[in-house]
Amino acid sequence: MNKNRFSFGDVIYADFGEIPDESHPNHEQAGRRPAVVVSNGDEVKGNYLLTVVPITNSNQNRNPFSIDLSSYDVSHVTGNILINQLRTIDKDARNVKFLVTLTDPELLEELKYSMKLWMGLVE
16 A cells, blocks of 8 residues: 555655665664654645654664564564654655554554653653
8 A cells, every 4th residue: 555645653664775884883774674654644744754763673773762563563564663763754765655554552652752752852
């Protein structure tokens, strides 16, 4: 299924590009991978930009700002949501494709809280 409008909690596939200089250690996510849209639905209408957090299947990236999807009732996607890898992407330039919408209320609340914590909006 393809969508033109995305909302908070939608899981997409996007091309995060390549790491420019592979000779230096880099912790940014690259390549084609799933990500969770964290933009507000009203913000996204008519906008080509999406704010997302990538999902990785690597356990190396686990940290206090990652959410393990295996702890929740989620289908079609596995791995860890990396809150500390927040990015704004152009949905056309990054070839965004819709995958599924997260519906588990506890997961969505943890995602919201983790985003606030990462941005310093809660203590």
